[in-house]
Amino acid sequence: MRVLFAGTPAVAVPSLDALVEAGFEIVAVLTRPDAPIGRKRVLTPSPVAARAAELGIDIIHATRVDEAVTAKIAAAKPDVAAIVAYGGLIPRPALDVPPHGWINLHFSLLPAWRGAAPVQRAVMAGDDVTGAVTFLLEEGLDTGPVFGTLTEGVGPEDTAGALLERLSRSGAVLLAQTLSAVEAGRAAAQQQVGDVSLAPKLTIDDGRLDWKQPALAIGRRARGVTPEPGAWTTLDGQRVKLEPVRLRPGDTDLQPGAVFLDGKSVLVGTGSHAVELTRIQPSGKKMMAAADWARGMATLESVVFE
Template identity: 85%
Template sequence: MAVPSLDALVAAGFDVVAVLTRPDAPLGRKRVLTPSPVAVRAAELGIRIIHASKVDAAVTGQIAAAAPDVAAIVAYGGLIPRAALDVPRHGWINLHFSLLPAWRGAAPVQRSLIAGDDVTGAVTFLLEEGLDTGPVFGTLTESVRPDDTAGALLERLSHSGAVLLTQTLSALDAGRAAAVPQHGEVSLAPKLSLEDGRLDWQQPALAIGRRARGVTPEPGAWTTLDGQRIKLEPVVMRPGEAALKPGQLALAGKSVLVGTGSHPVELTRIQPSGKKMMTAADWARGQATLESVVFE
């Protein structure tokens, strides 16, 4: 999510003295140590990289040594202590993907989709010690599309937000930036856990669809069958279909339907435990009697 902002700042002529990002992390089944996307891009641009899982005294010292006038922060996910906040003379400007004070926290887009918001957006604000409490410099809005997943919406916001961040820093550099206190109802967006991806088939189809889209791609929507976890990609609303019991599966032509607390939904892709993702139709062909299958 930070790469578009880095590219936009460099293209706008800002002197990016360093990039602070997480350490290389093991990814994939082979757990290969892999740098973050923004670390890869920074290396390509020849920018110094500071790796840190948290901003402690040693990291604060590295930031101070880089002598930044301002620090731009995008999707970092950690708290910045007072000592580090005081290093840049213009402070830390955070690009946050919600319309603050709505959805303060680590998963604003995901929580917004799960809640069924029609409109979201992004803001730039002055980072404080509190959780996303600082005054706001700039705002943009983004309509939520019916088929939006968290991944798709974050991708759009990362690009439009990069423009907003660049505009904010340009205004700050020119002495024209003005931050205003946040106003409105506060809501929180804590980091998603694996359990947040579990679909409750007793819930109405609309709520299930929102949750499935909100947790895609991570941590992913899932259910269980015979005690085994099955990952699902976002479901499709099918309000005109005959009712099924919650969790009950059935075929409608080539479509695989599952019952909810209201009308059925259509499954698109399924990943059984230990297997690759496949179409729901291919998975269904491997079931002896689909009508006897019930998701738990």
């Protein structure tokens, strides 16, 4: 079966590899154009583009799927399209090109967490279980009928990045299985059932920690925005980046945002009990162990995160 693969970030690469290993003919890869990366803003291919180049697969670069891009897709004559985190909408003319449609691997248990940041939102919400589905792409936001489902537990220290990495690998297997079922004529999609929740793309503001919130909520938010866009707070008007915090249920005396060095542990007060900082990156400096940062502060007792 001839497959067009659409994807952009690193989490889509395992799916591309899985389809190649399963013996599907990948006729082309649709991905976002090269983007400036790092402080020097060097134009860099997307992870999917880089992998496709290694595999010798034709690449279609597109910020949006317009008439010209749709014509390139049609010229590849795919039987089906597989899409994993491409990063753009697929309009109706392009959806109609492959006879078997576009099959999307989405990292949530639809209809929960429809949108661009399902894993991040699930962690921030404190979900105990999440997963991935394959579904038939429609013009609506993640509304199509579901072919296959897998579940994945969310651990108490899971970051969105760690959870997404696991789902990208198990989801790649699910996607290959779904396409095999489609090729064999035994795939049966079922309409989504359950409560709908939305997972809009994260912004920098989503990473700001509100120390007046309960510790559990702060911990979930910090894990949910790691690695991107990253957790942060402010100190003396400067942004300070933080890695995920640990809960310290026994410590309740600190005011929200107040910092205290307890032995080798750096604690911060919240709306409930304290949390322990792990690593911190002050403005203009590198990420460092929280204890090292604390020892370098002349008057830690007066430090209050905002």
